[in-house]
Amino acid sequence: MQALKESLKRIDQKGYKAYKVIQGTYQFPHYQLHIDYVQGDPFASPSKIRIVLPSAKTKISSTWTNTSSRKVVCEDLIARKVQAVLERVHKKIEGSGKSGMVLIDAPYQKVIERTAVQLDDTQITICLSIGLPANGRRVLAKEADKLFFQVIPNVVDQSVYKVQENEVRKAVCLSDQQQTIRKYLKDNGYIAFIGNGAILPRASGVSDRPMKKGVIAFQSPKEMEISIPVPHREKPLVGMAIKKGITVIVGGGYHGKSTLLQAIEHGIYDHIEGDGREYVITDDAAVKVRAEDGRSIAKVNISPFIGKLPHGKDTEHFSTENASGSTSQAANIIEMLEAGAKTILIDEDTSATNFMIRDARMQALIAKDSEPITPFVDKVGLLRDDYNVSAILVMGGSGDYFDVADRVIKMDQYVPFDVTEEAKYIAETIQVKRKNEGGDTFGPIQERIPIAKSLHSKKGTKHKVSTRGRHQIHYGTTDINLHAVEQLVDESQTRMIAEILFYLERNEVLKKEMTVNQILSFIEEQMQQKGLSFVTTHKGHPGEMARPRRYELAAALNRLRTLECINKSV
Numbered sequence: 001m002q003a004l005k006e007s008l009k010r011i012d013q014k015g016y017k018a019y020k021v022i023q024g025t026y027q028f029p030h031y032q033l034h035i036d037y038v039q040g041d042p043f044a045s046p047s048k049i050r051i052v053l054p055s056a057k058t059k060i061s062s063t064w065t066n067t068s069s070r071k072v073v074c075e076d077l078i079a080r081k082v083q084a085v086l087e088r089v090h091k092k093i094e095g096s097g098k099s100g101m102v103l104i105d106a107p108y109q110k111v112i113e114r115t116a117v118q119l120d121d122t123q124i125t126i127c128l129s130i131g132l133p134a135n136g137r138r139v140l141a142k143e144a145d146k147l148f149f150q151v152i153p154n155v156v157d158q159s160v161y162k163v164q165e166n167e168v169r170k171a172v173c174l175s176d177q178q179q180t181i182r183k184y185l186k187d188n189g190y191i192a193f194i195g196n197g198a199i200l201p202r203a204s205g206v207s208d209r210p211m212k213k214g215v216i217a218f219q220s221p222k223e224m225e226i227s228i229p230v231p232h233r234e235k236p237l238v239g240m241a242i243k244k245g246i247t248v249i250v251g252g253g254y255h256g257k258s259t260l261l262q263a264i265e266h267g268i269y270d271h272i273e274g275d276g277r278e279y280v281i282t283d284d285a286a287v288k289v290r291a292e293d294g295r296s297i298a299k300v301n302i303s304p305f306i307g308k309l310p311h312g313k314d315t316e317h318f319s320t321e322n323a324s325g326s327t328s329q330a331a332n333i334i335e336m337l338e339a340g341a342k343t344i345l346i347d348e349d350t351s352a353t354n355f356m357i358r359d360a361r362m363q364a365l366i367a368k369d370s371e372p373i374t375p376f377v378d379k380v381g382l383l384r385d386d387y388n389v390s391a392i393l394v395m396g397g398s399g400d401y402f403d404v405a406d407r408v409i410k411m412d413q414y415v416p417f418d419v420t421e422e423a424k425y426i427a428e429t430i431q432v433k434r435k436n437e438g439g440d441t442f443g444p445i446q447e448r449i450p451i452a453k454s455l456h457s458k459k460g461t462k463h464k465v466s467t468r469g470r471h472q473i474h475y476g477t478t479d480i481n482l483h484a485v486e487q488l489v490d491e492s493q494t495r496m497i498a499e500i501l502f503y504l505e506r507n508e509v510l511k512k513e514m515t516v517n518q519i520l521s522f523i524e525e526q527m528q529q530k531g532l533s534f535v536t537t538h539k540g541h542p543g544e545m546a547r548p549r550r551y552e553l554a555a556a557l558n559r560l561r562t563l564e565c566i567n568k569s570v
Contacts, residue, residue, distance in 0.1 A: 001026050004033075004148060012141030016042055019132050019139060030057070031156055033148070036540035042097030042134035048541035051126040051156055055119065059165045064172050065119055073175040073270075074168060075117040076107050080272075081159040082117075082126060089151055093143045098131030100147060102155065105492050105544035109208045109277075110269040111175070114492055114546035115532050124160060127541055128152075173232035174278060178270045180230045181237065181281045191283040191343050191390050192264050193228070194218055195239035199276025200256070200263040201414070208489075210276035216414040223418040224407075237279055240416065244390045245406035246380055248423075256414035257394045258347055261288075264392060265345050265487055268549070286343035286392075287551045289332040290350035291325035292484040298558070299565040304379060304443030305330035305355070307372040315372070316446070317567060325352030326373050331558075332484075337389065337445045338516055339554040344383075346376070347394040357398045360434035368437055377401055378438030386442040400434060402427040447515040448565035455505035456562055465502045467491065473498045478561045485555045492546035496532065497556045499545060503535040515568055516557065520550040 004026045011018040019038045026033045031053035039047045055061075060078070065071040083106035093100020104126070105116040118125040130152075133143035181193055194200075198218040201211040220240030227236035242264075251257045267282030299317045306315045306327060323331065329352050333344060348356055358375045381404040383389045395401050402408060408423040409416050457463045457476040466474045470491040473480040475498070482488055500523055504510060514522065526534050533542035557563065 001028050005145065008139075008141040008144050008148075011139045013135075014139050016040070016132075016134050016137045016139060019047075019144075028153065030153075030161070033152075034540055037538070039098075039132060042095070042099060042131065042137060044098075046098050046101055046103065046129035046131045048538070048543075049128050049130055049152075050541055051128065051152070053124050053126075053156070053160065055122060055124050058124065058160055059163050059168055060119065060124065062121070064168050067179075069175050069179050069270075070172050071119055072113045073111055073171050075114070075119055076111045076272075077168065077171045078117045078124065078126070078160050078163065079104055079107055079114070081163055082106075082128075082155060085155050085159045089155060093131075093133050093147050093151065095131075095133035095140050095143055096136055097134060099133040099140065100143065100151075101129070101131035102147075102151065103129040105546070107272075108490065109271055109275045110266070110489060111272060112269060112490060112493070112546045113532065114490075114544075115542040116544065118531070118533075126156070126160065127544075129544070170273065174273055175270060176232060177230040177237070178278070178281060181228055181279065182284070184228050185241070185281065185283065189244050190226075190241045191244055191286060192242040192267060192392070193226075193239055193279070193281045194220070194260075194263065194267075195237055195279030196220055196225075198239070198263070198278075198280055200259050200280070202262075210274075219415065221409070221416055221418040223420075224409075224416075239279060242392065243407065244388075246384055246390065246401075246404055247392045247407045247409065248401045248405040249392065249394045249409045249411060250396060250419070250423075251411035253396065256411040256416075257396060258349060259414070260409075260411060260416065261345060261347055261392065261394045266489070268487060269489065283343050283390075284549070285341055285551075286345055287336045287339075287341040288345040288347075288486045289329065289336060290347070290484055290486070291352040291355065292328040292332060293323065293325050295323050295328050295331075295481070295484070295559055296321050296561045296563070297323050297327065297331045298563040299448055299567060300331045300334050300558075301444060301446035301567070302327060302330040302334055304334070304445075305374055305376070307374065309372050321561070326355040328352075329355045334445060335516075335554060335558050336551055337387070338447060339520055339551050340517060341389070341551060343390045343392065345392050348397060349394070356395075357400055358434070358437070359398075359400070360432050363435055363437075368435075374437050374439075377404060378436050379442055380404055382438055382440075382442035387445070399423075399426065399430075400432060447517060447568040449513050449515055449568055450510050450519070450557065451564045451566060452508065452510040454560065454563045454565075455501060455510060457502055457505055463502070463506075465498050467494045467498050470494050473501070473556060475501060475560065476562070480556050480559050480561075482552075482556060482559065485552055488548070488552045488555070490546045492544050493548040493552065495543065496535065496545035497548050497553055499535040499543070500548075500553060501556065501560075502537075506537075516554060516565075519557075520554055523553065524550055 034050040037048040133140035265288045267280040402423040410419040
């Protein structure tokens with residue numbers, strides 16, 4: 001501690017790079033400070049530090065961290081407490097550039113495992129980014145002293161040491177309930193649950209916070225209502241459960257169809273108390289897919305959906321640099337099935353029309369011999385029967401899906417109604433006379449083996465791997481566009497995906513000739529056994545990362561324009 005003070009005094013008013021001498025470890029009264037990385041310029045990316053303190057001096061006892069889900073929710077709680085304090089003390093230091101900035105990789109509405117806070121049996125590690133104070137490009141030692149000896153100790157004292165046991169208990173109890181619901185769904189053949197009283201609409205299109213005014217709380221139709229016994233609660237939770245199979249959500253425009261589906265697609269994550277979706281829980285193998293014009297595709301067998309193309313283009317090993325709406329949606333589905341998805345979520349608003357349906361009149365005009373696309377309506381039932389893969393679909397313009405649906409939900413002014421019997425009656429009495437073009441089986445889901453040269457992060461003589469927000473990864477000389485990957489919800493997940501791809505490259509994992517599915521399982525095993533920081537090249541501070549699902553990692557790999565694959569022999 002005193003050594004840090006002396007070092008700061010010696011470098012006062014020197015060039016900014018003089019700050020490099022303070023890298024190291026310092027003992028403070030209540031914690032240990034690790035200065036892992038010092039920025040080279042006041043306008044560059046902030047410096048990286050870690051605060052390590054004994055968990056015995058906090059309210060986070062081993063009782064609250066004895067399962068992986070409990071541990072994650074306690075880490076999440078601490079990160080939120082630190083962020084709340086930082087918002088009050090932000091930029092209390094004078095100087096140029098990022099001087100005095102103190103940041104933590106804070107969570108939003110969802111609880112996701114991240115590297116910002118790490119708990120183990122004996123200690124808590126808090127990872128921060130700080131802007132070392134400067135006057136122009138010269139060291140401001142007095143302001144740096146204030147940062148290290150006043151601001152940061154105050155943040156620690158007012159956050160992690162102020163966490164109350166009742167706060168921990170509430171967060172852990174909610175997590176226990178959410179995990180219980182997830183297990184109940186798996187054990188009883190359900191893929192989603194929406195608790196009565198849930199608030200599904202969001203504040204705006206760019207905010208994940210709940211809408212406050214004029215909102216209608218969710219209420220399950222009686223026909224779909226179940227009760228789930230959960231811990232820490234006298235009465236069971238009651239709400240709407242969606243069974244495995246094919247569920248179609250219908251209704252007029254602006255009546256809540258897409259809002260319901262969006263809540264379901266985000267139910268793969270747990271949500272904090274007060275979000276409104278605390279008890280919206282979805283099978284964690286559910287994946288939202290859509291059309292995505294212009295994306296690249298590498299050796300995907302899209303033949304279940306796309307047959308013989310003009311000029312003899314192969315659809316069993318389909319590759320393109322510029323996919324159409326229909327071929328992209330076909331590839332998106334097959335790639336997610338290859339990755340292990342068990343539920344497909346689709347909204348017709350973001351789908352290719354000719355991929356979703358081909359009506360009787362179009363069939364009469366354009367013979368099947370001249371139409372390579374087999375619409376999803378003719379394949380979704382076979383996907384359910386052959387591979388036990390469910391689907392939840394929003395459809396506002398095609399009643400042809402009534403024929404294949406196991407359940408039909410009508411949204412009317414944000415209120416759900418079970419109209420399955422009515423829909424089936426309509427399907428029987430109003431005959432559309434369209435021909436089923438799906439055949440007797442869904443078709444093969446061909447596994448692929450990415451080849452090692454696919455991952456090439458060098459740009460010139462240096463490796464270049466970086467992210468820009470939530471939707472873009474710069475990898476070497478190419479960009480990975482993730483705008484259509486809707487269940488990627490945190491830019492820290494994107495950062496970790498980029499790190500994973502670089503890890504696969506530098507450790508030559510692809511030389512082992514594993515399939516995509518095997519690669520994804522390997523990465524999940526590494527995260528489970530070693531924690532999220534296993535991928536990082538940083539010393540000490542792991543960087544701002546959050547755990548992605550295997551499906552979003554697969555989506556990034558599949559959108560890498562340098563990806564080359566060979567098909568696994570059957």
